[in-house]
């Protein structure tokens with residue numbers, strides 16, 4: 001018989017450090033209990049949380065919150081160049097990156113220090129410093145909440161895109177990711193240091209994967225606030241994609257407008273720049289504030305309510321729309 005905890009505070013389970021309560025709570029440490037829980041509680045609304053690094057709680061929840069906390073890393077197969085690793089969804093992402101560096105397995109060193117769990121990583125196809133999860137992802141095991149069966153979903157069926165996948169779009173709520181299979185590289189590694197700050201640092205050198213990870217950690221620590229000290233969820237908005245025409249129009253007014261070209265001919269504009277130009281850095285609203293060092297990050301200055309954070313985000317969205325005619329999409333899940 002599985003027992004739920006009742007009236008549980010979710011404050012320890014979200015990196016914003018927002019106070020919100022869930023009527024029922026269960027920590028899932030093995031996947032066999034998932035079927036029993038979901039099957040026996042069909043009438044109860046439920047939610048899944050992992051590392052809590054991409055959610056903003058704006059109200060209490062009258063249903064059941066399942067914290068995915070199953071652990072384990074297992075090497076399934078090795079070839080001369082690669083290794084196939086299965087990682088349970090409840091493992092911490094950065095701990096997994098550290099494990100891979102200890103084994104000298106390459107491919108995720110640029111993704112060091114991203115907060116969150118391994119099971120949450122495919123949902124928004126986490127990415128940083130020129131690498132996205134999709135480049136090492138092979139497949140994942142999921143629990144289908146409609147059929148109550150376990151399934152394996154291959155990479156080709158995940159529809160990975162910039163901060164997106166089927167788990168965030170048309171299959172949202174249908175699957176619970178229970179483990180992820182990655183293909184990592186053995187030495188010699190394929191180092192990716194084309195991203196601005198890494199390129200400058202490693203000009204004309206060939207760093208090891210451990211050195212790349214150390215550099216990424218250094219850059220992240222210099223710009224992004226540590227959620228343990230100042231609640232936040234990394235980038236609050238996605239970088240918007242605009243047409244060439246729109247870009248050309250804007251660049252007449254904003255001569256310095258930075259951009260990255262996208263494979264589909266669109267221009268990806270750093271949302272941080274757009275927000276920064278409008279003078280939002282350091283702006284407060286209730287307990288929410290725009291981070292002093294990175295305009296894309298909204299922080300909880302102490303006692304923020306989820307609604308304060310959302311109100312500040314909405315204010316930024318309106319100002320960006322007015323100034324540049326760009327609709328900023330949220331990266332964070334509002335609950």
Ligand code: EPU
Nearest residue numbers: 128129234235237238239258270272273276293294295296
């Ligand atoms: N910029 C500003 N003001 C700021 C911050 C940045 O003008 O306050 C300008 C910078 O000068 C630069 C540009 O904006 O020209 C881009 O900044 P940065 O390289 O710091 O990256 P970003 O576009 O703000 C994205 C990801 C981050 C990821 C970094 C590095 C998104 C939404 N964000 O940020 O991801 O770590 O690139 O790859 O794609 C996250 O998803 O939570 C996250 C932190």
